[in-house]
Amino acid sequence: MSVDALAKMSVKAFELVPAVERELLMGDKARINIECIECCGRHLYMGTNDCFIHHFLLDEVTSSKGKLSYSAQKLLHKHMGLKKPVAELRAASALERLIVLCDGIVFLVDMVTLETVPSATGGGAKIRGVNAFCINENPVNGDPFCVEMGVLSSKRRTVQIYMVYEDRVQLVKEVTTPEQPCAVSVDGYFLCLALTSQYMILNYNTGASQDLFPYNSEERRPIVKRIGREEFLLAAHGGLGMFANAEGVSQRAPVNWSEGVIGAAVSFPYVVALDESFITIHSMLDQQLKQTLSFRDGHILQDFEGKVILASTKAVYVLVPLPLEKQIQDLLANHRVEEALILTEGAQQNIPKEKFQILHKRILQQAGFIQFSQLQFLEAKEHFRKGQLDVRELISLYPLLLPASSSFTRCHPPLHEFADLNHLAQGDQEKVLRCKEFLITYLGEVRSTEVANGCREDVDTALLKLYAEQNHDSLLDLLASDNACLLADSVPWLDKYHKYFALGLLYRSNGQDSAALQLWIQVADGDLQDSTRADLYEYIVDFLCSCSNLDLVWKYADWALRKDPTMGVHIFKKRPSSKELPELNPDDVVSYLGEHSQALLLYLEHLVLERRIKKEKFHTHLAMLYLERVLSLLSQSPTDEEQISRARERLQTLFRVSNLYRAEFLLGKMENCERLLLERATLHGKLEEHDKALHILVHKLRDFPAAEAFCVWASSCRDSVYREQLFHLLLGVYLDGNPPEKPQTAAGAGDLEMAAVDLLNRHGEVFDAVRVLHMLPEGWSLQLLRPFLGRAIRASMHACRTSQIAMGLAHSENLQLLHDRLKDRKKPIFVSEKKGCHLCHNTFSEPDVVCLPGGVPVHTHCVAQRVRDSPTKRQLTNSSSHT
Secondary structure, eight states: OOHHHTTTTTTOOEEEEEOOHHHHTTTTTTTOOOOOOOOOTTTEEEEEEEEEEEEEEEEEOOOOOTTEEEEEEEEEEESSSSSEEEEEEEEEETTTTEEEEEETTEEEEETTTOBBBBTTTSSSSSSESSSEEEEESSSSSSSTEEEEEEESSSSSSSEEEEEOOSOEEEEEEEEEEESSOOEEETTTEEEEEEEEEEEEEEEEOOOOOEEEEEEOOTSOOOEEEEEEEEEEEEETTTEEEEEEEEHHHHHHOOOETTTTOOOEEEEETTEEEEEESEEEEEETTTTEEEEEEESEEEEEEEEETTTEEESSSSSSSEEEEHHHHHHHHHHHHHOHHHHHHHHHGGGGGOOOHHHHHHHHHHHHHHHHHHHHHHHHHHHHHHHHHHHHHHHHHHTTTTTTSOOOOOOOEEEESSSSSSSSSSHHTTOOHHHHHHHHHHHHHHHOOOOOOOOGOOOOOHHHHHHHHHEEEETTTTHHHHHHHOOOOOOOHHHHHHHHHHHHHHHHHHHHHOOHHHHOOOOOOOOTTTTTOOOOOOTHHHHHHHHTOOOHHHHHHHHHHHHHHHHHHHTTTTTHHHHOOOSSOOOOHHHHHHHHHHGGGHHHHHHHHHIIIIOOOHHHHHHHHHHHHEEEEEHHHHSSSSSSSSHHHHHHHHHHHHHHHHHSSSSSHHHHHHTTTTTGGGHHHHHHHHHOHHHHHHIEEEEEEHHHHHHHHHHHHHTTTHHHHHHHHHHHHHHHHHHHTSSSSSSSSSSTTOOOHHHHHHHHHHHHGSSSSHHHHHHSSSTTOOOTTTTHHHHHHHHHHHHHHHHHHHHHHHHHHHHHHHHHHHHHHHSOOOOOTTSSSSTOBBBBBBEEEEOOOOOOOOHHHHHHHHHHSSSEEEEOOEEOOOO
């Protein structure tokens, strides 16, 4: 046998233990040989070649070390009265009988006295001409005091079914076979037969048969062995042990045993085979050879109620199975994980459910650790999952990962042989790194599942330590989410690896916002080094933005504002509105920002221009800041005209869009500034002092487009009358400024005259043409006003014609209504007791009704109610009708 083959047989599934020694059986009679055996509980029966039956009592003896042995006591031996060997023995314990085959005769023997049982008729309970027989272990009779037996005739090609009673046997069925049968096994109605040249399955109830496969009984001894309900084990050509069910189908892969097998037995999950020199043990689960025992001169191998007994010609032995758990542990010790798992799952039917579940989980966990040590992480993870491993068993392999406060202790007996990860890796740092990467993945997957129930703190803390040590990107995700990291263990670890931003997140998740802010500010100021976030300042601002603790906001906003006023003011500008966050009073914020002028300006712009808060002091304050900025720029030498232009534009825009600032106050602030005439004009406009505003624009600034724009702006939210008055006022300013001599042509007109002409021609639709004609100097040429007059005439004609059309339509509608009214009055309305009201659907009981438009009659009280409920009063026509 090769070394590889021996390596595969390292499982010790059975021990060969002597049961009956040679001396106890035969004494000094050297020619006595064992021919057959039977075991029923503690009782062992042997048939010998001298026609004796020997009865022994076997007792199991367990030593202090747990080793099992047998003590045999001979109770009786009896000669059967024949000259041939006892060929077969079978016990019928319910009848207290032994069924004996000797010299082709089957007869009954008392199990206690070994006396032959006489029949009720006095002739003996015997069957003659028998070649072999077997007991049906799955009887169909149902009588507990009757045994079913299949008998092979030595002379005929038949199988006979007998019922064996306490003192008699009864033939119930006889079936013919195509060839002489030489071996048989029975299960229910099914006979599994070894014929001369083949095996077959035969249903003796229906007569249906199924050929299995060929077999030459002259070359080797056939084996037909029932191994379970409607399943048989057969010796096939080529040294194969074939399985077949009652339908003739093999549901298990064959076992590859030797060509010279002379006996077979089953002790689940193993098939035991005996040849001239060895006992071989194969697994029914994976068909692999598991164990080989040397055993010479063996010629009998049988299993009795789970006990495997074999015999040589002189002695009897018991194959004692080792506990399955020990077999499994031996496989795991040799790192044969798959075989151990197959054996565990195959043992399920032999172990109570609760005990099996406990065993199965433990084996899966052990298998997981073996594959983990071999870096087979996918397989290990799957076994950990199926085995419901306490994840702390895995964490505890990694030094210092479990929190100091953890109460976890490793499983006993241990699930693996390693003290820690360093012991497992034996100095291989690449292996250590891969194991840590696996644990990161595994903990990340299980932390939110049932696996982490009851140990979430240990899992999250271990994961945090691994993330920090490995500089893993998921550290921040862990701390930003709901986590159970223990502060006492995590702080030193994060500090050790300079993860100060992450430490701040940890403080924050534990409700220590102040500690988090202090730490982040140290990093932002460069006092501590942590490059996790380049935008840490912006993060702090965002944090303060949404901070529910207003004391912290007021405390740390000053630092943010001093560092960057433009960004720092976002603390107040971008604070979200929600029920969870207390609101900041804008008055308090404005007061707080007094020392930060730039931030104050930005915040006031936010209040006035973005939030559009209707509060005079904010608008006035913002206007003053704009004005001070303009005045400051104007006072500089040299002046920056571009900056001045931008600053004035912002001031002018505010003056135009806001109606809440104190215009008189602001006018006083720029009274002596001749550079701000346009702004002063806007303020006069806000005060309804349009004549002053237009005077500044026309006579001081000589900015006629600005004057027209002023009129458009000042009348933008007013009615057309107000707009007309304002434009007439501007026209009057233009005309009042003309010299006494009126120019006759546009070329000779002054600037104000040309401005007046342009105003009329551009905005002619605003003016009252008749009033304008009275205002214009008599000497003006009509040619100058041609565009204005043309539009005025067209507008007048359009208005006249539109009014005429409207009157015609109204007159037509009135005539139609009158026609419909007269038509309804003349048309009779029919009501009856069978006709229902359209509103309440009840029938009419009185002739008084109201007719809706369209001639629909309804009750008078229904209409009254509808009119009261309706926001629009419907016009109804009262009418009377005749039924």
